[in-house]
Every structure is written in C-alpha cells, then in structure tokens.
Amino acid sequence: MQPVSTFSLVARDPETGDLGVAVASKFLAVGAVVPAARAGVGAVATQSYANTSYGPRGLAVLELGGSPEDAHRIFAATDPGHAQRQYGIVSAGGAAFTFTGDACHPWAGGRAGENYAAQGNLLTGPEVVEALEATFLERTDLPFPERLTAALLAADRAGGDQRGRQSAALLVVGEGKGYGGFNDRWIDLRVDDHPDPVPELERLLGIHRLLFNPARNAxxxxxxxxxxxxxxxxxxxxxxxxxxxxxxxxxxxxxxxxxxxxxxxxxxxxxxxxxxxxxxxxxxxxxxx
Known part of the structure; x- marks a missing residue:
C-alpha cells in the first residue's frame, strides 16, 4: 500500500461552527482519501498508510458524544497497523487531537490546539507543520475557507512533502450550506494531479465564491x-x-x-x-x- 505522505489541517470556525479539512500531497487525488467531515459533528483527516475507516468511525464516535481522544483510543485498540497511521480530529465544539504513529516516515509530527489539528509526514521538516499552525492562527482576517488554503500554501512553500507536489483538496461543511441547501457539503474542491496544486486549489475556491456566494452588494x-x-x-x-x-x-x-x-x-x-x-x-x- 502506498503511503499517503502528506500534510493536512483539520479545523473549526469558531464564528460559524463550520468544519473543514485542507490537505496537500505528492499523491494522486489525495482528496479522495484523507478528508471527512460532518456539520455539527466534526472533521477528520487520515493519512500515512491511511486507514480510510477512520473518517466515518471517528465521526460516529463524535456524533455519539465522544471526544477526539475517545476516537483515538478506539483506533489504537482496534487497528493492528496503528503505528503507521497519522490523523487529526476536531469536534464540533472545537476539541482537537493529532496523532503520529512511531512507524510514520520522517519527518512526521503534528500540533493541535483549540479548533485545529495540523499534521504531516514525509515532510521536509517540522517547519511545514509550524507554518500550517501559525498561518491558521494568524490569518483571522480571512474567511474560513480562505484561511485554510492560506495555511496550506504557507506549509507548501515552507517545504511541504519532501517528494514534491501533486494534489490538494479542500472540504468545508456547514449546516444547510450544501448546494440548494439540501446537505452540509458547502465546499468540496479537489486538484487531483497538478504541478503546483495548492495555488490551483485557491483558484478553484475563487471560482466557487464567484458562482455560489449569495448576492449581497448588487x-x-x-x-x-x-x-x-x-x-x-x-x-x-x-x-x-x-x-x-x-x-x-x-x-x-x-x-x-x-x-x-x-x-x-x-x-x-x-x-x-x-x-x-x-x-x-x-x-x-x-x-x-
């Protein structure tokens, strides 16, 4: 199994309660593997020999009232490959947790605080995760989706995945914010194969804003x-x-x-x-x- 060596940010917007995952990697279509989120419940990023069951299982734990740490304990107790896994979890209340297994490829690690978990593996160094965290905490002037992509770009320009660049994705959920108001999937954008995917992801976010932002300043x-x-x-x-x-x-x-x-x-x-x-x-x- 090819490792999903990548860096990601899982976060909550304290002003709106929206939840999101931003991720980039030298991996084809990373957005199909790493992010999971549900409005009013939480968000999860699973990577490094990703166990894709962690997304739905983690959300199920949170929906039942469990904490991100509770989800972590369940993963550790039930997954024989847990030492190879890396993940970040943020609850709808802003509680956050990040985990990096001992068998993840270096450099690997993460940082977490209220409303965010930043993590990465097979990176050029700790400065990548530090840039993720610092930019998310500093760029409170930006709307939440743009804040996530700004953090992703800062991490990428700090070194990113040591193997190079290929794909990036942004998933943001909010109550009734999906197309037509029928679900919570507000922004779900993916750059599956591109020489510089994070700026391309920002371009797609700009198009999304143009097409779907409510009319306010006619x-x-x-x-x-x-x-x-x-x-x-x-x-x-x-x-x-x-x-x-x-x-x-x-x-x-x-x-x-x-x-x-x-x-x-x-x-x-x-x-x-x-x-x-x-x-x-x-x-x-x-x-x-």
Whole structure:
C-alpha cells in the first residue's frame, strides 16, 4: 500500500461552527482519501498508510458524544497497523487531537490546539507543520475557507512533502450550506494531479465564491451597461429588442440567459442590479459590445 505522505489541517470556525479539512500531497487525488467531515459533528483527516475507516468511525464516535481522544483510543485498540497511521480530529465544539504513529516516515509530527489539528509526514521538516499552525492562527482576517488554503500554501512553500507536489483538496461543511441547501457539503474542491496544486486549489475556491456566494452588494446598472447586456445577448440570439439602454422584461430575460450560460444565476436577485464582480465576469466572458 502506498503511503499517503502528506500534510493536512483539520479545523473549526469558531464564528460559524463550520468544519473543514485542507490537505496537500505528492499523491494522486489525495482528496479522495484523507478528508471527512460532518456539520455539527466534526472533521477528520487520515493519512500515512491511511486507514480510510477512520473518517466515518471517528465521526460516529463524535456524533455519539465522544471526544477526539475517545476516537483515538478506539483506533489504537482496534487497528493492528496503528503505528503507521497519522490523523487529526476536531469536534464540533472545537476539541482537537493529532496523532503520529512511531512507524510514520520522517519527518512526521503534528500540533493541535483549540479548533485545529495540523499534521504531516514525509515532510521536509517540522517547519511545514509550524507554518500550517501559525498561518491558521494568524490569518483571522480571512474567511474560513480562505484561511485554510492560506495555511496550506504557507506549509507548501515552507517545504511541504519532501517528494514534491501533486494534489490538494479542500472540504468545508456547514449546516444547510450544501448546494440548494439540501446537505452540509458547502465546499468540496479537489486538484487531483497538478504541478503546483495548492495555488490551483485557491483558484478553484475563487471560482466557487464567484458562482455560489449569495448576492449581497448588487448595485444599479447604468444605461451603458444595460446597452452592453442587450448587445451581448443579441449577438447570441438571446434578445431581439432595441439596443437602447432601456430596462424591460425582455432585457431581464436576456440577462438571466447570459448569467445561466456562465452558471451565475444564483448571484442574481432580479431587476436592473448586479454585483460588480458578476458584471465583470460577464464582460470577461462576452467581451466588448
């Protein structure tokens, strides 16, 4: 079995209760193996000859009221390969635990505190985990998902996996924050094979924010901007009215069609108003009128 030699951060946002796992490795599709999380319960990262049962089993312990240490004791008592395992666990209440088995490949270790567990194995040195921890603790100015990826990038640039780079992933869960509000899987992004996966993961997070952030700062469209919408939609045969900068139901239908083509429909609340970044995305997609 190939070791999942990697570094990861498991964390809780104390402001929202959201839980997340950020991970990177010289390993194909690390996001398919390491992270597990459930809103209102906890989050787990399992790595280094990863026992993939640790994710669901750890969450089950937490859901029944157990602590991260309780999950650790169960793993140690039931897994003959426990000395090869490494994991981090954070509960919905912020309790955290990290474990590095004696048989993990050096450098290997972890650090944990309230709301976070940072760990890694086969790293260039302890500075990787130290960068994970320090950046997470310092970058409280960032939203929680961006805080996780910033910590991951700092650890990567501090040395990361001594074998190199290949994949990275970000999983963040929150009550009712999944697509359409039907589950808790708010952000689930994976870079499976890339020469520099952590910046690519940050790029994907930016796209996710553009597409799915709730509309909060819509501003009125100018006559010139309405004219641009009319012209862009007309070129695509989505609008057949006058190009005169006047708002109408037909123009609104055309704007909705343009937004739908770019998966931006969730960023529109109706009327002649758009957020600046959404209008900029349309201009980038469809150019000058």
């Amino acid at each position: 501003r009125p469209l100018s006559d010139e901007e309405i004219r641009w919408i009319q012209a862009a939609a007309a070129r695509l045969e989505l609008y057949a009215g006058p190009i005169d900068g006047t708002w109408s139901e037909a123009v609104e239908a055309a704007l909705k069609a343009l937004l739908g083509r770019e998966n931006l429909e969730e960023r529109y609340t109706g009327g002649p108003r758009l957020e600046e970044e959404v209008f900029a995305a349309l201009r980038e997609a469809y150019g000058e009128a």
